[in-house]
Every structure is written in C-alpha cells, then in structure tokens.
Amino acid sequence: LVGAVPEAIIARFRSVGLERLEQIESIWLTITQGPANVEAGAELLRLLHTLKGDARIVGFVDVHFLCHKLEGLCAYAHRQGYRVTEDFDLIVTMGVRFLAMLLRKKAGRSLGGIDLPGFARQIDEALLDAQLADHLVEDRRGSPTAPLPPRAPSIDRLSEATLHRLGAAATSVYLERLCSEDRRATRLAHAWNELSSQLESLASVPLRGRVGRHAGAVTQLARDLGREVDVSFELGDVRVSDETAQALDLVVLHCTRNAVDHGIEEPLARTAAGKHPRATLRVQATRSRDRIELSISDDGRGVDREAIRRRAVDRGLMSEARAHGAADDELLTLLFAPDFSTREIVGAVSGRGVGLDAVKTAVGELGGDVRIVSERGAGTTIVVDVPHRGSQVEAQVFESSRKGILLGVPADWTVVRHHGPEPWVDPLELLDVPTAHDAGALVLSLRRGNEVHLVRAGGAPRSRTVERRCPTDESEPVEIVSAQGSDVLLLRPEVLFALEAAAGS
Amino acid sequence: MTDLRIDSVAVAELSADATLADDAIRVRMRGTADIPARAALDQLLAQLHAETRRLAVKTVIVDLTQLEFMNSSCFKSFVTWIELVQNLEPQDQYRIQFLSDPNMHWQRRSLRALSCFAADLITVES
Secondary structure, eight states: OOTTOOHHHHHHHHHHHHHHHHHHHHHHHHHHHSSOOHHHHHHHHHHHHHHHHHHHHHTOHHHHHHHHHHHHHHHHHHHTTTOOOHHHHHHHHHHHHHHHHHHHOOTTOOOTTOOHHHHHHHHHHHHHHHHHHHHHHHHHHTOTTOOOOOOOOOGGGOOHHHHHHHHHHHHHHHHHHHTOOHHHHHHHHHHHHHHHHHHHHHHOEEHHHHHTTHHHHHHHHHHHTTOOEEEEEEOTTOEEOHHHHHHHHHHHHHHHHHIIIIISOOHHHHHHTTSOSSEEEEEEEEEOSSEEEEEEEEOSSOOOHHHHHHHHHHTTSSOHHHHHHOOHHHHHHHTTSTTTOOHHHHTTTTTTTTTHHHHHHHHHHTTOEEEEEEETTTEEEEEEEEEOOOSEEEEEEEEOSSTTOEEEEETTSEEEEOOSOOOOBOHHHHTTOOOOSSOOOEEEEEEETTEEEEEEESSOOEEEEEEESSOOOTTSSEEEEEETTEEEEEEOHHHHHHHHHHHHO | OOOOOOOOEEETTEEEEEEEETTEEEEEEEEEEOGGGHHHHHHHHHHHHHHHHHTTOOEEEEEEEEEEEEOHHHHHHHHHHHHHHHTSOGGGOOEEEEEOOTTOHHHHHHHHHHHGGGTTTEEEEO
C-alpha cells in the first residue's frame, strides 16, 4: 500500500492526518449546529483537500478515495450553508471516523473486514437523496436559490424560553402534589421528580463529558510526536449549558493540540534547557456563582515576543518603532487576530497563533474573554473566562404556615418579623395550596423599595443559597428551588400579589 | 448462571439493558440516543466489550428495534466499540448482530454504513 515511503514519513502522515480529522470533526460539529460560518466551512474543505493530497503522495489510496467522496458531501453542505438533515450529518460524521480508522490501521493488519466500496455507496446515496430533496424544495418554492430551512433543534438544545415554559408546567405538577393526598400525591411526586431531573439535564451538561474526551487524543498525539507529557484534566463536577460546552470543547481542542505540537519541547531540548524531560499539560475548570474559568497550562517554551514583533511589522500591523515599544499584553493580544495565526508563524511563536482567532470568536460569542499568560522558557497558560447563568441564587427562606413546606423570596427582598395588627395574607392560599389552620403565629414583612407585603409564616427567615433546579420565567409567581436538599417555593412577591390584585379587581 | 456485569442505562430518553443467554450477550436499547445519553452509552459499550471478553462470548446482539433515533454523536460510540473489536487478535474477536426495524428510515442507511467498518464481524437483520 505505501511502497517505499520511509516509515517516519508514514508515521508523520498518520499523526498529522488524525489531527486534521479531529479539526474537521470539530468544525463540522460547530457549523452544522451553530450559525453559518463561511470561513470555517472553507477551512474544513481545505483540511480535507490537504489530507487527500498528502494521502496521494504517501500512497494511501483508500484514504485518498474516501477523502474525495467526503469532499463531494462537504462541498454540497457548504453550498447549503451547512443546513443539512440528520441523515446527511450522520454519513459525514461516520465518514470522518472511517478515515480515522483507515489512518490508524496497524501495518500488516488485514483490511479484509473494511468494506470501503460499500461505504462509498452509502455516501453516493446520501448525496443523491439530499440533491433530490433539494429539487423538491426548489419545485415547491419556485426558487432554485432559496436555502433549505434550518434543521429543527434537537432535544438537548432547547431555548431558554422553552425551558422556562416546561419549568412552569413542572411547577404546576409540584403545586398539585401539595394539594393531593395518598397515592395521587405519590404519583405526582414521581412525575415532579422525573420532570425536574429531565429539565436539570437539559439545562446543563457536565463539562467533563464534553471536553474530557480530548485527554486520550492529546496523550496519543504527544506520543506520536515524541513528546513526554503528563496530561491532566481537572474539571470537577462543573456543569455548563450546551452552548458553553460546545465553545469550551473547541477551546480545549485547539489549545491542547497547539501546546503539544508546538509549545512543549522534545525531551532532549527540555533537558538541555534545564527542565525535566517530562512536560506537564493541565486543563482546569472552576465555577463561581456567575463565571466559568477554564485554563490550559503547559510548561513548554513559552511565546516568543520577538517573533510576534517581526510578524506584526511584516504584516503592517505595527511600525517597527511601535512594535519595539509594545507592551507585553499588546503583543500577546495580536495572537488572537485573524490571519495572524498561519502555519508560517507557528514555529516562531510556539504555535500559539493556530486556532486562537477561532477560540476568541467562540468565547466572544458567549460574552466571555480569553487571555494568554506566557513566560519565555517557562510555559504558557491560556485562560478563558465565560459568564455562567448561575444556577445558584441567594434567598431568604422561611417555614410556611403548613409544616414541611418551605417558602422563600429572592435576597433583594428584606424580610423581617412584623408585630402590627395589619391584615396579612398566606402565600400558600394565593397559590391555591391548602394551609394549616392551627399554625402561622408569625407574620413577616416582605419589603423591596416601596413595595411591602405582610405574609403569614411558620418561622423566622434565614439567608440561604438555593439551587435553581427547574427555572421559570420572571413573569411566573413561583419557582421550585432546592436549599440543602429541601424543596423551597421561591416566591416572586411582585408577580404573586399583582396576580392576586388583578384577580380580585 | 454467570453473573453479567453490565449496568442498565436509564438516562435522558435512552434506556438499555443487557442479558446473557445461549452464549450471546443481548443488549436491548429503547427510546432516543442523543447527546445527553452519549456518556452513558460509552460506558455501556465499554462494559459490554469487557464482559464479552471476560466471558469469552462470541456473539453480541444489539436490539435496536425499539430505538426511535440515534444521532451522529452516539453513532461515534458504536464506531469506537467496533474498532476495539477489530483491533483484537482474530481468535479473540466476536461477532456483532444488529436487530433493526426496517420501518425506521434512519436505521437503514446508518446501520448499513456502520457494517462497512467491519463487514466480516457485523450483520444487520430486520
């Protein structure tokens, strides 16, 4: 198959080819599930074409053949703005995996079980189906240039508004349970538990499940490139939205591969520089109340500022005088500029340019920020900071008039005990939940600005951090949250009492 | 009866369980295999591979007749599994038999394409 091509070239072809395929897969995922991105699509086609050309040179005719077939599929998708059917998506994804399998196939192993012509037929049929469907759409619309409608979002990419509506429906089930007894209450409790856990999983995904998959690939890449690297992923139990997970997946893919391929030196070079021959590459994620921070650190050669200065001057981005006097931050920021990251500059700047513009774009779309901290000879850290729609909020929590039911209000309400004779209202009654007749010796004043409500309660308020399990829209009067394992009916007094006033008028 | 160490799956809209009978492990999947189920599916297939090897079982039957849909992400899990089987020494390899519902359009092309990864190991039956 590979003739007289030296084994080292073959090995290099395999590892670079697998790297390209991972990039192709990542780009495909991004552009078929996100907004149209012409540049990314063009990059995908370029990567595929390069792999095809390399395969021809080293004599991998099967890889060359399949690349050619996939090029046809991807060129079609490109023309359609990457709005493709699930079937089409599936055959492209499997095609990329098929290529990876061909590249990984061990020398001397039989290829007998691999049915490449059969797979190629599936590609041809998928392309034909798509083109036929296209004609049908054109016929119906009478417009040959009209794009296909966007693919319907899959169940894991529900909009926030839909999640809130589902949350409101689940809350109704919860309140109904409080009005029920015996077996009916048990059935409703089960329904609530199922609904809330499903909503929880829809609202967020574990980051470890998404980006953790790169650990093995990066370790393998390091091995292929002759680097000795301890790779660690410390992601804890950080959960993020699906949208954030996709962006951080892209960040980790680009940054870890750049670090291994270009940032980390070969063992001999490290030893010569007085370092341990074994490098470290660490990916860490932490979550605060409203931010997610992801960092990718290596102890490689660090970024070469002089190379950035030369590149900036060559490209006309800075005069020589300005480049000479540029501050460190200003120089490092240039690495995020589009087109600054070309393969030509990779060797000179430890490869930090490759993909960083894509990283910045992905992070920017989330309203986040990315920065580089690098010390020449000591290593580089890329820090990504993105907003996190907090699942935790502060609240004032208190016993309701009915034992076992906790109420709460957001922390921007002041809650104090009230001793006056003024009339009060039981919030449970406003929610149509039966109350207890013999409890509620306590009246609390809820105050925010000029708005004051007196409510019956079963105990004094306490400040608590509560977890939003089943978020509802701010126009809803109540949301079920969790405080130290107990359910709490988090009231929105401004809505609850306004609804009551409207009903009474 | 030999103890089969494969955890049942009930995550998102996917459920799956495995049984051992007549020298074959049978895995039945139901519902929808979408992105939220990917990690659980990976674990299921890893356990399935380990158990098939431990028990020296020669056939694995994957019953998809009640699986409404599987997205490309979950198909990747199957590709990874199939590659694991392919990379075993020939005497250690086992056969994989997919049971499909021909009325589900998505199964036809996807399973035919999947079988091309290892035509000597995979069969698709309706």
